[in-house]
Amino acid sequence: VRPAVEAGESLGYLPGDLMEKIDPYFRPLYDAMYEMMPSEKFQKYMERGIIEIAPLAYMRGRTLNNSFIILDDAQNTTLGQMKMFLTRFGFGSKVIINGDITQVDLPLKEHSGLTRVAKILKKIKGIEFIYLNDRDVVRHRLVQEIIRAYEREDLLNQERE
Template structure:
């Protein structure tokens, strides 16, 4: 049996490292078929497989580094770290650990950083390209990170305003039957965009920005006829745009503007005879080198772990349905 001893540096507590009842240590044991013993400030890793011990040591080292930097590792983020180490051979020197891969990519004075390598690549693409399409399942941070990037651009003076928009289409809702103006009707559907903004901007300042039209949250229908210069524009839930709506939106881009289009092509609420503009645009613009496409997967889901399992189950079910139809 191989044995490895690790000594915790000053200031790193076992309870903080492994969580309540050493939950994270138990998870590592189960995944790598090793045994972890904690004696004082020493961690002993034992196992029959030297490779498993090597990977376990790298995972613990990464948790220690994050703890020393004052980063609280949530459970879903921890699972992702373990998964990534399992996917890389211990001799793969190009992989320096998830935290080392993502920690230099930050927004809003280091308040926001990616939690997965996919999110990091998405953020880098937004920094580099004027137009970015982010496609992936719910919970991957598509909209949240786009809003964070927009706020960062506004605060640094790279743009003069932020415009957030969504198509007025939702599953099971007939907007014509709802009371009020169009803005009243779509306001609940724009709420996730408000929620993201409220996390990043103090309420009083956000109110000023909205009253001054420095930040606009509007339905897609309000974009027609406008040319938007020096703006950071986000089109959310873009899977529910039609071909014509997507074309209309993209031709609104003015000078000095950045645009991020987000959506989940597995959650289309359009009528069956209406094709999704987000699906078509991938074919139309795939050869334009200056446009970025960022694809996130269930590996990038940072919500409750149950969400990842649900997404996987639906993906498998839909694949089976398509196979049966053939």
């Protein structure tokens, strides 16, 4: 599951059916799945309904029993979307929510559901939060240094305010 939020710029109207319209938003999920399994196997699992990739907007009203559910890029959920998502999982399900609160692409007036959820749910037994930092980056070594540089800049800006 993933929110369909663009990174800072609108690409406008996209032609095609629903899947063709949302496909660009799900490209990172497809890339990750293709790293874990051959594309033919992934496609077969999609056709059988074993794996489903869906926009967050279409989760309302669903109950996902006996499922392993991942909400990707959760920093781009609103508080209302986060609540809606968290109330979708049913019996026998596990939920993972991931996101980077330094990369929120919501309009300025919108608060990220991810930044608020830890405060709201911190005392509920069975819910855990894991925080990663630049040492956990599994991309090019320069990405760690880039993250550190931005963190230093953010600290300087906070001190100036």
